[in-house]
Amino acid sequence: MDSRSKVMETAKNYLTTAASVAASAMLARTVINEFLPSDLRSLASTGIHKLFGRFSAEHTIIIPQTEGLNPNELYDAASIYLRTKISPTMKRLRASKSEDKNKVVITFDVGEEIIDIFHGTEYKWMLISQEETSNSRNGEKSIQIRWFELKFHSKYKDVMLDNYFPHILERSKEIKAADRLLKIITNKYDEWHYSIELNHPATFKTLAMDAELKRMIMEDLARFVKRKEYYKRIGKAWKRGYLLFGPPGTGKSSLIAAIANYLRFDIYDLDLKEICSNSELKTLLVGMPNKSMLVIEDIDCSIDLRNRDEEKEKKSKDDEVTLSGILNCVDGLWSTSGEERIIVFTTNYKDRLDPALLRPGRMDMHIHMGHCGPDGFRVLASNYHCIHDHPIFEEIDELLKEVEVTPAEVSEELLRSDDVDIALRGLVKLLHKKRKESQEEKHKAEDSQDNQQRDGESKQIDQEKQHLESETGVSNYESIEEIIGDQDWSQDA
Ligand SMILES: Nc1ncnc2c1ncn2[C@@H]1O[C@H](COP(=O)(O)OP(=O)(O)OP(=O)(O)O)[C@@H](O)[C@H]1O
Ligand SMILES: [Mg+2]
Numbered sequence: 001m002d003s004r005s006k007v008m009e010t011a012k013n014y015l016t017t018a019a020s021v022a023a024s025a026m027l028a029r030t031v032i033n034e035f036l037p038s039d040l041r042s043l044a045s046t047g048i049h050k051l052f053g054r055f056s057a058e059h060t061i062i063i064p065q066t067e068g069l070n071p072n073e074l075y076d077a078a079s080i081y082l083r084t085k086i087s088p089t090m091k092r093l094r095a096s097k098s099e100d101k102n103k104v105v106i107t108f109d110v111g112e113e114i115i116d117i118f119h120g121t122e123y124k125w126m127l128i129s130q131e132e133t134s135n136s137r138n139g140e141k142s143i144q145i146r147w148f149e150l151k152f153h154s155k156y157k158d159v160m161l162d163n164y165f166p167h168i169l170e171r172s173k174e175i176k177a178a179d180r181l182l183k184i185i186t187n188k189y190d191e192w193h194y195s196i197e198l199n200h201p202a203t204f205k206t207l208a209m210d211a212e213l214k215r216m217i218m219e220d221l222a223r224f225v226k227r228k229e230y231y232k233r234i235g236k237a238w239k240r241g242y243l244l245f246g247p248p249g250t251g252k253s254s255l256i257a258a259i260a261n262y263l264r265f266d267i268y269d270l271d272l273k274e275i276c277s278n279s280e281l282k283t284l285l286v287g288m289p290n291k292s293m294l295v296i297e298d299i300d301c302s303i304d305l306r307n308r309d310e311e312k313e314k315k316s317k318d319d320e321v322t323l324s325g326i327l328n329c330v331d332g333l334w335s336t337s338g339e340e341r342i343i344v345f346t347t348n349y350k351d352r353l354d355p356a357l358l359r360p361g362r363m364d365m366h367i368h369m370g371h372c373g374p375d376g377f378r379v380l381a382s383n384y385h386c387i388h389d390h391p392i393f394e395e396i397d398e399l400l401k402e403v404e405v406t407p408a409e410v411s412e413e414l415l416r417s418d419d420v421d422i423a424l425r426g427l428v429k430l431l432h433k434k435r436k437e438s439q440e441e442k443h444k445a446e447d448s449q450d451n452q453q454r455d456g457e458s459k460q461i462d463q464e465k466q467h468l469e470s471e472t473g474v475s476n477y478e479s480i481e482e483i484i485g486d487q488d489w490s491q492d493a
Helices: 003-035 038-057 073-085 154-179 211-225 228-234 252-263 278-286 308-314 323-331 374-385 393-402 407-415 420-472 477-484
Strands: 058-064 093-097 104-108 113-118 121-136 139-153 183-188 191-197 239-245 266-269 292-296 341-347 365-368
Touching (some): 058 073, 073 104, 073 113, 073 154, 113 154, 121 154, 139 154, 211 239, 252 266, 252 341, 374 420
Parallel strands (some): 292 341
Antiparallel strands (some): 058 139, 113 121, 121 139
């Protein structure tokens, strides 16, 4: 029996208990009717009605904190779920902070009632606590026993078991996933080994990139996580691949962190240099859990993808990590064992990648992380100085059209001063400097192109001279100049 069935079984037992309490109420009424004098009968009947009357229409379920010595999963799920139902009118709340999370958690206190409406039905929750004494070897010990009391109309008993409790279990799982600290796990040889907290603050909000591209990526991810049934129907592994390419400092690693933070997926950062065969690669990939993200950074440097064919002849097939090994993983052979996986490759040089990796259908989206444009700059200005507009923005926008500057360079400049004017002036200065440098480089390049052209021309003249010399037998330079006349060499160069 899985844990959810266990929880549902326990819930059914409690319902039975509640139903038997209702039966006791009926028995009590019978006793009153048959054995009490008539004047006392009406008095007692009112009290009993008050006490038990609600049971005819209302069920009560007790959800204790523990089941014997074991924690009760439904109690834990309910306390997480009910945190989201706290209303501003509640008078007593509890605040706590666990050491591993830098967050204060607010929960409701003993005796407070929470009303939750689910599919139009009202469910009333109350947390109850009672002190109990137990005998131990060291004498009497008092402990706090806690439970939730859940009241609802009896006609919704089935809805509660079939829909409401499963909803609470599901939601609590989601809330827990959103709360937990994310991890980056890296491999040592063929084992996922080293894990650290993902403390990267990057989110889509703080990511400087083209606004339209950002929107597309977020929509793509949101669609992906909702498509379990779709992937099942079309018979494809539930995974999605992204290739991030662009110069250093344009935010490829930041985007990876933003995706992990957005989906609440741990990052499995695969170091291909640590492994030496396709079977090791498979071992690692099969060892990844669902809802996780496989990252291979700088794929062009991690593995010499281009020279694989030559190497294949030298080594036995399973003696190396090959492109086809990686492609098998991309194509989903390994991922049939798991689901909801994201695969991300990054590279600074897309043109160095083997075309097999770039073929349509391999990586679902190729994302170019480019130089900083006006959209990106706005995000960075807001990140670092909380400003959305400034008189100098216009000049910066104009310069950004001409100058190639990475978001990393802009960030560095904006960080230089807390004074926004100084920081922005520093950025303008950097952009002017970069523009000047690029103009100088352009001139240099043009000069060297001219030189090359001139070299080419004079080489061609020399060749023609030699050719004419051999044809005509004339070796005098001047006469050859006369023979070739005024041909336009530059056009032929
Ligand atoms: N697009 C961006 N949005 C916000 N910050 C960015 C962006 N790009 C770079 N940065 C800043 O620059 C730092 C370095 O960026 P990041 O490591 O993401 O670049 P990268 O593209 O992965 O570079 P590399 O190719 O060298 O790995 C980040 O920590 C962040 O502060
Ligand atoms: Mg990087």
